[in-house]
Amino acid sequence: MSRHLYAVCVSLVAPWLPVSALDLIYTSPPLSSVQHERVIASLDRRWEGLQTPSPRMGVRNLFSFAIVSAEADHRLDRIDLALALAEKMQDLDQDSVTYGNFRWYWGAERPEDRNAVEFSMQDGALLWMRHRDRLPDSARQRLARLITLSIEGIRRHRVNEAYTNIFLMKTWNCIALGEQTGRPKLAREGYAMLDAWLFYTWENGIHEYLSPTYYGTDLDSLVLIAAFSENEGARGQAEAALKLLWTDIAANWFEPCGRLGGAHSRDYDYLTGHGYLDRHLNYAGWLEMAPETIPPHFAALTQWRPPEALRELAVQRVPRMVRQRWGGSPGERSAQFVGRAVSLGTAGASYGGPTEKVLTVQFAGGAKMPVTNFLMDARNDPFGRSRELTGGGHMKALHLTPFLMSVQRQREALLLAGISPQDRRFQRHIPNPTCLLSHLVLPRDGVTVWIGDENLSVDIRSGPTETIPAVELEKQLRSAGVDASTLGQSRLKSTLRAAVPNRAFDVEHAPFVEAPFEVGREAAAGGTQFVWKPGDEGEVGPSGGRAIVPLRVPTAGEYYLLARVLAPTPSEDSFRIRIRNEGGELLPVSDWHIGVRKTWTWVTMQLSPAGPTPVELPAGTALLEILCREDGTKVDQILLADQRGTAKPMPLDKPLFVRHRDAAAGFRIVHAVDMQGAPAVAELRTDVAVPNAMTLTVTHSAVKPEAGRASIAIWTRVAEDLDDEGFAQFSKEFTEAQVDVALDGTSLEVTAHGVHGSLRLKGNLADSERIACEGDEPGAADALLTIDGEDLGRDILRDVDPIARYRRLLASASSADVAIPEQPFEAENAAFILPSFEKGEDGAAAGGAFIWQPGEPGARGGSRGGRILIPIRVSTPGPHYLWARVQAPTPDDDSFLIRIRQGSDDLLPLSDWHTGVHTEWEWAPMELGRGKQRAVDLPAGVVLLEIMCREDGTKMDQIWLTADAAKRP
Known part of the structure; x- marks a missing residue:
């Protein structure tokens, strides 16, 4: 999308539309009579369920019942029972870490999923905001009690910016409850969280990237802030975030299937990649919505829809190459080639969640065509059908999260992955493994398949009767x-x-x-x-x-x-x-x-x-x-x-080709070993339980793995606009293309000689060390959200505070209050302070104040979102030594992250600064790495010292810089 088109897109975004308390959304009108009848029928069924709650009744459903009843103006007298049941699910023990939170399920003994308070108050805040004067007295008083205790639960619920959907939901709850219940301090906490999330996203991207479920949840919270916050700045920030999220959706949209393409961070629909986001897509008109479908109440309340320019981008701009970041660590990037009839997407690293999709191919077969998807599995459940009880009391199907690397250039990608049953990442999600397999889930219906030049019959066909x-x-x-x-x-x-x-x-x-x-x-x-x-x-x-x-x-x-x-x-x-x-x-x-x-x-x-x-x-x-x-x-x-199923041996020295109409994908398993390091075996499998899909399955261990390490490398290439002759040429070239593989102990190196140059990966599987990753387009690593090299993500956020303030400071640090070498500088007077850092007060601190991210001593936590920026005027170039006056009470509260920059140059790259334990205020020298590096070379002029939170509870009072290694403050 050109900058001109982007400007048009921004200008067309619908502004937030204030909705008065009497503009009910579930009455008729604005609903049709059929829609309204369905709402009422649904409420009546839910009411019957409340008479004898089932063990799996969720607390969020009680608040949803209340807000929908109020918006439908239907039997408001029933709301009190729903709220009374919610009260019985709230933790009233003031000494509990979950005080004020809720049990997620009626049958649970205690709160397990602490997100329950956030989901509950997302609706609870709206109920209070829009309907408190219409509620019966008993329901209004009960809601007030629930909100008061829930605020305590929200404050005790620690969430960092990387947990995108819950962080944004907590942000909305703090803003809405703070503004609507006369708690300005709580509202300010919400504004600070919004600042912190925007800045985190500027640097790292949306961490829960391309989730078909949680992008819908993100949109819920952002549209509510954009529509209902009383703070103009917060509304503007939410609007910018909505533009970013919808641009992300448009960039990664695969129109022939009506869903997100590319790799996904969290995706509970293993086969077809749909989720709650579809409700917003229905409302926006991107997906067909049946006349009787009830619009989601968050979207209907705010009436927020993306501009038509984004829809045009999603549908008309093909082919395109999309790149984005979703974290600050190496490899935390994703890429997708979006074509007319095929897409190819990869993640550069494992998100770490057991429902991720890291390598995907989509053909133009409609919304229910299975997504080609790579995963490693220890339960023999490639389609995610076998759900088990997980943390929080939820039933989920989980797979493994291996050490993973990938590189993609346009229409081809190289991926390697490895895992051992001794790895913590294995044991965390799959405590009772039965096998260790790698699957490439593939569509079966409507495709033709080749193993080398052998054409296989895999689809369900009519035949002789x-x-x-x-x-x-x-x-x-x-x-x-x-x-x-x-x-x-x-x-x-x-x-x-x-x-x-x-x-x-x-x-x-x-x-x-x-x-x-x-x-x-x-x-x-x-x-x-x-x-x-x-x-x-x-x-x-x-x-x-x-x-x-x-x-x-x-x-x-x-x-x-x-x-x-x-x-x-x-x-x-x-x-x-x-x-x-x-x-x-x-x-x-x-x-x-x-x-x-x-x-x-x-x-x-x-x-x-x-x-x-x-x-x-x-x-x-x-x-x-x-x-x-x-x-x-x-x-x-x-x-x-x-x-029940079939299994055909698959020789690993031959590529697998899948063709759908005029598009095709080729897959070469260029490396695969079992737990003892011997070549693994592979099969093309079908299962009658999922007749429209099949798997290419590599067996690393057919029984419970006890020791050893499994590894695999896959080279993938896609093409479109192929007739029979073109497909034959495509398959021939891919089959004959050179690939080099070297496994030295636990170090795996793979080089594929591709269409646009070599794709090379090298990693130490045992240490999860990324040694080499080569073959991307130049500049790919710096992308926030790019289409064909143009960074639309940066265009959207660059002029939004706090990012705009940060950029101004980087550009003109000399105009700010600066620190001078050999003179202590109060950290709380930093030119830029970003939440979750905040000022604390202590009479023993110089000036009576300090900077920290609050946290209990010994309790692990921390958010990189918190930071301060201090300009320092350096008069003499050369090595310099930094000190800080700190209080670090335990080994889990004794470190910061530090970086020194001048313009866009890193003079000291982002580094861990371990201060050591200091139970009282004491000066600690900067010593970095195992070699305890103290000196950093600084040029003359103004440099920018950036200090970020690494562990909460670590306090900083002052900083002091000197060019004399023998001096101390």
Whole structure:
């Protein structure tokens, strides 16, 4: 996006729209009558649930029930019960670290997830702000009590800027509750947090980068601040943050799939990469929203939508190369090539979260096409289907977070990863491993696959059926109690088609389709036809009608049933199923809930949470009956699978190619070893539980790993606009391209000779040491958020405080109050003080004040967001020695980060300054690294000393600089 387009984009952003307390959002209007009816019906169902709370009832749902009831102006007398239940979930023990916080779930014994208070007050603040005068007295008083204790819970909840979604939510809570309850100090804490987050983001990017779930949560908090804060500065800062976040979304948007492309920091949808952000995308008009869908209340309250210019960027500017940073450590970057029909994205390091996606490829196959995704796994759960109880009482599917490096240049990327069961990063998330595997999750439906030059059949295909005599079928029907003469549409012929295992059967070829079931037509259906009971979308109609499909079972055993379906809404996403033969019922009538499927999708029959439901079938002929449960649910094909999954050996000396229409991706596993360092084995696997995906799985250990280290390196290349000849050339060139691999102990080096030059990675797997990473475009490491080299992220934030003040100080430090060598300088008089640093008072400190990030002695914590800047005028160039008067009470409260700059040059790079323990105010020399370096060469003129928080609780009173190594203050 050019600077001109960016300026247009900024000017078009809708300003915050104040909404008065009487402009309710869930009444009709502004909702349609259908939407309003759904809101009321939902509230009535939720009310019934409150009468006998279940163990999994969440406290945030109680506050959500309250605010939605108020915005719908529906039975405000019910709100008091919801708040009373919330009171019972609040920690009232003043000696508890979670005093004022909430149990997340009703059945929990104590608060485990401390985010509960933030999610609760996000709605609680709105309820007080907009509706306190309308609430019944008992509810208003109860809400006031809840807020008072929650403020204590919020203050005790320590969050740093890297925890993006919760830090922003806490920021909103402090601002809103401070402004609306007469607590100006709390509001100032919120403003300071917003300052700190913006500055952190300026230097490090959005840490929870490209999360399909938490970007939606981030938007919630930012739109609320932009709309409702009483502070003009805070509103402007939130607007800038919204522009940054939506520009990030637009830059990384992959339009053919209607979702974020690229690597993701936290993504609970392993297969398709969707999440709560979709609600905002619906509201913004980027995704289709069904007429009956209820808009999210945060967005609807504020009416904030991104400018059309960003939508145009997302859709029209292809191809493009996107780069961004998401942290301050080496490798904490991501890159994505966004094409018309394919995208390729990588993370330069592991985010450290067990739901990350670090290498992705997307094809233009729609919203439900699986994302190609690399992960290392110790539970044999590549699709994230097996959820386990995790911290905070939540059920999640977690994978490993290996040491990881990658480099990407345009359409190709190189990645290496390694992990050992002895690594803390392994033990933290997977305490009970059963294996150690690397998976490349791949789409299966709609693609063609090659191993080298061998074309494989991997998708579910229609194929030869068998025929059975009509007389045999009539015999089956009579024995099952079905009178053929009563069926509305008979197709009896001398011979009839029957489904056979492992071949898709078109349901419209069923010999009997009973009204009101009928055959419909749609180009995307197999054979362009399907079977359904017609109905209006979103409306529930009467049941009735069926289709009967003969099954020819060659061998008795366990079988799995799959169907290719389209189910547009939650009231059109199920049918009933039965299987029987002349001996009786083999599967009794059962409800098959398939979930909403807005495109034709293969689903596996699962009648319980345990997984796919197998059916024991005898050899011979059986009858499958598909019965209507909800009209509007469409059935295209069925398939009877005779095994749970397949595994085809994959030679690692051959590349794997996946082609989708005119786009293709090539994958070369150029290095893979097991736990003993021997070459690992690989397989191309399918699983009936996930019929539209497959995996390329490398086995490092088939059993629980005890020792050793697994490692893998993958080279990936994508291309588009390929006809058959172009694909053949693409696969030939990638197959023949040179790659060099060297494993020396725990040091792995890989060099791939790519289209645009060499991609080289070298790392020490045991020490997580990044030795070399080469092949990026020049300047890639400095990008905040760039498209084709233009840093839009910096353009958005550069003139926003506190960044603007910081930049002015860097540009003209000589005009600020400066420190002079050999004269003590009070740290609290620094030219620039950024939260979470703040001034403290102590009569024993010089001048009675000092700088610190508050923290309890011995309690670990700290945020790099806190910093001070002190200009120093150096008269004589040469080595200088820095001292600070500090108080550092414990080994966990005795360090800062330090940097000295002049202009854009680092005279002393960012370094740890360990002061040592000082229980009283004492002078400590700067000694850096194992060599205890004391001297730093400084030029004449003004230099800028930057001191950042490393450990909270460490206090700084004064600094002192000298050119004499023998002197001390």
